[in-house]
Amino acid sequence: MTSPSGKPLLLPLFWAFLRIGLLGFGGGPSMIPLIQQEVVKRHGWMDEDAFGDVLAIANTLPGPIATKMPGFIGYRVAGVSGCVIAVVAVIVPMIVAMIAMLGVFSRYRDIAWIQGMSQGVIPVVMVMMIQLTMDFWNKSRLSLGWWVSLAMATVAGGVIYWLGVHPGWVIGGLLVTALLTPPRASRQEASR
Structure with a gap:
């Protein structure tokens, strides 16, 4: 598939969701602001209203949101191949990082800086979730x-x-x- 300008969308789709997979510390909910940044603000593949709808529907379906949203967005942007590309781009970094990090953490878990590193991510994820909450509050306040x-x-x-x-x-x-x-x-x- 190509964009209206004739540019193939699979490569940008792959890089966008690879970034999300690499930077999405804290699991699925912490990835939502990253997905919003890439899909709505950076690439313009959907607007805020459509993103809110996708988020609402993804929350009602069973399974991890970290794969449901990329799957739907990839499908919407580039069809079945876009769905596959987006899901693979998101989960491969998670799988590789999980295997590597679990090995490191199990071997060096008693070292103070390893414990501090894992706890240092928590405030960053908290700020990202507050920003997403404020965005949805403003949208709700303006419409309702x-x-x-x-x-x-x-x-x-x-x-x-x-x-x-x-x-x-x-x-x-x-x-x-x-x-x-x-x-x-x-x-x-x-x-x-």
């Missing part, structure tokens, strides 16, 4: 308003943390509710 966004976040947090409901069920319930709710008339249509 402050109060509705705050109410939905509070209810979802309560259901997930206090009742122990899996986040996929909460997201799935919201998606079903949105599909079954009739669309509201816009202000222009209501004034006619």
Whole structure:
């Protein structure tokens, strides 16, 4: 497949997801901001709304998000070969790094700088997750308003943390509710 300019997309797709696989410390959730950076901001393969939809649907499906999102995005960008390229580019660095790092950690786990290195990644991942949360909060606030966004976040947090409901069920319930709710008339249509 090629882009509208005639440039092949498989190589940029491979490099984008290879970077994500190499830099995605902390597992799938920490990769989400990296995926957003590459797919939305750097390459423009989808906009923020489409990315939010992909993230919501990926959270409702079983399996690791670190392979679901690259698989769908790769398919959307370059078809079946794009799906395969994106998933392979993301998982190969993880597999190689996991084998190498587990060997190093098991051999040198008592050395202070090894322990510090593994704990030093945590604040970086935390900042990335806060940035992603703020981006989604702003998007929600602009489309739904402050109060509705705050109410939905509070209810979802309560259901997930206090009742122990899996986040996929909460997201799935919201998606079903949105599909079954009739669309509201816009202000222009209501004034006619």
